[in-house]
Structures are given as C-alpha cells and as structure tokens.
Amino acid sequence: MEHTYLLFPNVSGPLYNWNISTKGYIMPNWVYNGLTIEGNPDQVKSLMEQMNKPFKMVHDSWNMETHQQEKKLVTYPNPVFAFHNIYSYLDAGISEEDYLSQPAHKPEMTEWFKFEGNDWYNFNIREWGTKWDVAISDNDKYSDTSMEDAANGENHVVHYNFNTAWSRPMNALIKLSEQYPTLLFTLSYQEETGWGGELELLRGVVISESEYDSQCRDCDATDQMEYCEEDCGEICGNCNWLGEADLDAVAKCQTHAIYLETKVPEYRKAEAK
Numbered sequence: 001m002e003h004t005y006l007l008f009p010n011v012s013g014p015l016y017n018w019n020i021s022t023k024g025y026i027m028p029n030w031v032y033n034g035l036t037i038e039g040n041p042d043q044v045k046s047l048m049e050q051m052n053k054p055f056k057m058v059h060d061s062w063n064m065e066t067h068q069q070e071k072k073l074v075t076y077p078n079p080v081f082a083f084h085n086i087y088s089y090l091d092a093g094i095s096e097e098d099y100l101s102q103p104a105h106k107p108e109m110t111e112w113f114k115f116e117g118n119d120w121y122n123f124n125i126r127e128w129g130t131k132w133d134v135a136i137s138d139n140d141k142y143s144d145t146s147m148e149d150a151a152n153g154e155n156h157v158v159h160y161n162f163n164t165a166w167s168r169p170m171n172a173l174i175k176l177s178e179q180y181p182t183l184l185f186t187l188s189y190q191e192e193t194g195w196g197g198e199l200e201l202l203r204g205v206v207i208s209e210s211e212y213d214s215q216c217r218d219c220d221a222t223d224q225m226e227y228c229e230e231d232c233g234e235i236c237g238n239c240n241w242l243g244e245a246d247l248d249a250v251a252k253c254q255t256h257a258i259y260l261e262t263k264v265p266e267y268r269k270a271e272a273k
Contacts, residue, residue: 029166029191030164030165031164031165031189031190031191031196032163032189032191033164033188034159034160034189035081035159035160035162035186036157036158036187037184037185037186038155038157039155039180039182040156040183043183044155044157044158046180048147048158050085050086050179051079051080051085052081052082052085053079053082053085054075055082055084055135056074056076057073057074057084058073058096059072059074060100071100074137075138076138079135079137080135080145080160081135081147081160081162082133082134082135083128083130083135083172084133086128086172086175086179087127087128092123092127094123099119100119100120101119102121103117103119104119126171127175128172129164129167129169134163144161145162145163146160146162147161173187173201174204177202178204181203183202184201184202185201186198186201187199187200194225195211195213196211197209197212198210216236216238216241217243218236218239219236219241221236221237224236224237225237225244228249228253230249230255231249232256233249235250240259241263243264247260247268247271
C-alpha cells in the first residue's frame with residue numbers, strides 16, 4: 001500500500017481567503033511524527049547539539065491587515081529539531097536571494113510536482129520532504145516540537161515529536177541517518193485523517209516499514225475501521241468503538257446500538273443522549 005503525499009504551493013490573496021490560515025497559507029493536513037534515535041551516547045549527543053544549533057532565517061510573513069507578504073527576520077535560539085540544521089540552502093550552494101524567492105507560476109499542476117526550482121518551496125520539499133521546517137523560533141509560544149532523552153543501558157536515546165505539513169519528512173531523515181550511520185532511527189507517524197505507519201532507518205536506508213490506512217483511537221487496531229451498512233459511519237471492527245460514528249444512526253442500528261452505553265468516548269456522550 002502506498003499513500004500519495006500531497007504537497008501544495010504557498011499561495012495567498014483574496015482568491016484563497018476561504019482556506020487561509022493566519023500565516024497566509026492554505027491549511028495543510030498535518031502529519032504527527034514521533035522520531036526515536038538510539039545508539040552510542042557520544043553520537044546521539046552530537047546529533048542533539050546539531051539539531052539544536054541556533055540560526056536566523058528571513059521568512060515571508062503574511063500581514064492580515066495589509067494583505068501583503070512581508071520579509072521578517074526570525075531567530076531560532078533553541079530550535080530543538082530543525083531540518084535547516086540537517087541540510088540547508090547554504091549547504092546546497094544556493095544564494096539567499098534565490099532561496100527566499102517565491103515559486104514561479106506554473107499553469108500545469110503536474111509541473112508543481114517536479115520541485116526543480118531553488119526557491120524555498122521547491123528546495124524544502126525536494127530536500128526535506130515537507131514544505132516547512134519544524135524548528136522552534138523565539139516567538140513560538142505553543143510549539144508542537146519537543147524533545148526528551150535518557151540513557152538506555154550502554155546506549156543513549158533521544159525522542160522528538162513534531163508535526164509536518166502534508167507528509168513525513170523522509171528526505172531530511174534519510175540525510176540525517178546518513179550523517180550518523182551507527183544510530184538507529186525509528187519514525188512513527190500518523191496523518192490527521194487516520195493513515196500512518198512506522199519505519200526504521202540505518203545508514204540512510206529504510207530497513208523495515210509498515211503502513212496502515214486507518215487506526216482505531218481506542219484500541220489502536222490498524223485497518224479495522226469499517227463503514228456500517230446501516231449508514232452508521234466508521235466503526236472499529238475490533239472493539240466497536242463509536243468515536244467516528246453517526247450516533248443518531250447507531251441508535252437505530254440493530255448491530256451497533258448495543259454499544260452506545262460502552263463505546264462512545266466521553267467527549268461525545270452528550271450526543272448519545
């Protein structure tokens with residue numbers, strides 16, 4: 001099974017106001033990533049230092065009042081985990097002017113998916129696998145990026161959590177694994193609509209991988225979310241969890257009505273009454 005990872009360009013302006021976030025971008029589907037890296041303590045700690053190396057970056061910032069893009073210098077004094085610190089436009093020999101430019105307009109949608117330019121959008125997707133970095137800036141009050149580490153016998157282990165737009169950041173992680181060939185990388189990821197998987201990387205090569213189309217939020221069973229023939233919506237075939245179901249339809253369903261008392265999550269119980 002393969003998933004299509006959608007990667008859309010940065011757009012702004014009145015045409016897209018129905019779907020624009022406060023940053024002036026089309027709102028993406030988010031992929032929730034958990035990355036564990038384990039191995040020699042010195043190597044793991046060297047990686048942690050590299051990922052947390054401070055840097056500054058000029059970004060386009062959407063001004064909601066003027067409806068214009070503006071250049072803004074953003075400081076990352078404690079980025080925690082940064083794709084920029086794995087492979088940046090500077091490492092590729094790309095000028096700041098070229099990198100900060102916007103992607104050229106391409107009338108054919110298929111042209112967008114070639115990612116050939118050196119502007120920020122095409123570079124990030126081509127080299128990282130996602131269009132935005134996950135580094136924590138000095139003005140991030142509620143960052144989704146976090147880190148914790150601990151000794152594990154003779155090894156050291158570090159775990160990162162971060163969210164990426166549209167897709168998992170495979171290209172960046174492959175590069176990082178190549179830089180630390182003795183460390184084992186384990187990535188668990190799930191896209192907000194339910195599909196996800198887990199993989200292991202060693203020396204920049206995927207050595208194991210599993211994927212699923214859906215996962216029950218109650219029992220964690222994968223590929224068990226099934227549509228009821230009585231139009232109840234998606235119900236877990238393993239535990240009959242009703243978190244995604246149409247509870248009004250469930251109440252009339254001969255098969256699933258018996259689970260209304262026990263399989264409705266707390267946040268939806270008011271609907272079941």
